[in-house]
Amino acid sequence: MGIAEVISNHLAGGVSKIGAAEARELVRIGAEKTDKLKALNKSDQAKWFAQRDINYIRNYHEKDRVANKKRKLYTSSLLTDWDILGLTFDSFVPRPESVAHVNRAKKWAKVLAQGEHHGRFVMFGTAGTGKSWLSASIANYVNTYSSAYKRQQVVLYLSATRIGDLAKLVKSNSFGKEAESARKQWQVVMDAVKGRQIKQFDPSVGHDISFRQDFANLIVIDDLGRENKSGSNAEHFKSLMFDLLDAIHKDASIIVNSNYTMAELSSMYDNDGALTSRMFTTKQEQILDFRSLPMFRATEN
Incomplete structure (x- = not known):
């Protein structure tokens, strides 16, 4: 299974709610790790991408938290x-x-x-x-x-x-x-x-x-x-x-x-x-x- 296909299946499975641009970024990052990922079985590949998605969500909420703190000066x-x-x-x-x-x-x-x-x-x-x-x-x-x-x-x-x-x-x-x-x-x-x-x-x-x-x-x-x-x-x-x-x-x-x-x-x-x-x-x-x-x-x- 190709990297893009793994990602597509992962996204289609409802695990992620990210948009197309973020999905393309995951494809790009995944492509850079082709050799490493090919050595993993399908279950471990899915876990790898799921973890990446979790990290993305964490980073998103951290940015949102910082933005909210900055807005407090005005609100x-x-x-x-x-x-x-x-x-x-x-x-x-x-x-x-x-x-x-x-x-x-x-x-x-x-x-x-x-x-x-x-x-x-x-x-x-x-x-x-x-x-x-x-x-x-x-x-x-x-x-x-x-x-x-x-x-x-x-x-x-x-x-x-x-x-x-x-x-x-x-x-x-x-x-x-x-x-x-x-x-x-x-x-x-x-x-x-x-x-x-x-x-x-x-x-x-x-x-x-x-x-x-x-x-x-x-x-x-x-x-x-x-x-x-x-x-x-x-x-x-x-x-x-x-x-x-x-x-x-x-x-x-x-x-x-x-x-x-x-x-x-x-x-x-x-x-x-x-x-x-x-x-x-x-x-x-x-x-x-x-x-x-x-x-x-x-x-x-």
């Missing part, structure tokens, strides 16, 4: 302007004084994409100097290139303004369509932060163990401090932020950018640092101070 993020997710390092042209900040941001992006480091990163200072742009560039880099390191990361980009918009509706006893919609939006965010609960049998302990899969590896909190901080909404905002920060996985990273300094933000939200201590770091290599830097400019189209 789970919370923004006022979705165009920010199109910003990249390539479209950011800094003035000479800002080059060191851009290079530091690129270094952060590479480290985070490799998935070998987690922590808290802070950008603060003058408005209009590119903090949000660079934060989005890092998110896009990690979302796009982390798969090259075989560590596809889940990235979540959250606007503090949008969190503020939802805070009162989510945390108060409000009812109606608007409140229901707000709670659904926030649940999507929390689901992305927490990841899915998976149960899997662990032979070392002899029973199922639970763990989280596909949790958000990188959470960007954009423009902290710009949200409405007055009145009862301030308390609702802080409460929502506590929920978010408490749900973040210990191996996840956080990037916060703000027009306010860390000291100013601490005085806004808490005197004891209970909230801001969950977001800020004391490591100077993970802090970028944009005060006194000039305005950035984007590339010309």
Whole structure:
């Protein structure tokens, strides 16, 4: 029986659901292994092709899993302007004084994409100097290139303004369509932060163990401090932020950018640092101070 005939019989038997192009590829690969396959009996030949089909399906689902993780940046993020997710390092042209900040941001992006480091990163200072742009560039880099390191990361980009918009509706006893919609939006965010609960049998302990899969590896909190901080909404905002920060996985990273300094933000939200201590770091290599830097400019189209 020829190789093509073995494949045809295998496909006709209903074992495979692959298309014509994939079938032709199997024929090509099979042709390259003619000598080896001819030495096998019909049963072993069928097993060989069945295994190839299983491998194909596994690879297909792995690609689909990675694609789904990459889409989470767009489906789970919370923004006022979705165009920010199109910003990249390539479209950011800094003035000479800002080059060191851009290079530091690129270094952060590479480290985070490799998935070998987690922590808290802070950008603060003058408005209009590119903090949000660079934060989005890092998110896009990690979302796009982390798969090259075989560590596809889940990235979540959250606007503090949008969190503020939802805070009162989510945390108060409000009812109606608007409140229901707000709670659904926030649940999507929390689901992305927490990841899915998976149960899997662990032979070392002899029973199922639970763990989280596909949790958000990188959470960007954009423009902290710009949200409405007055009145009862301030308390609702802080409460929502506590929920978010408490749900973040210990191996996840956080990037916060703000027009306010860390000291100013601490005085806004808490005197004891209970909230801001969950977001800020004391490591100077993970802090970028944009005060006194000039305005950035984007590339010309």
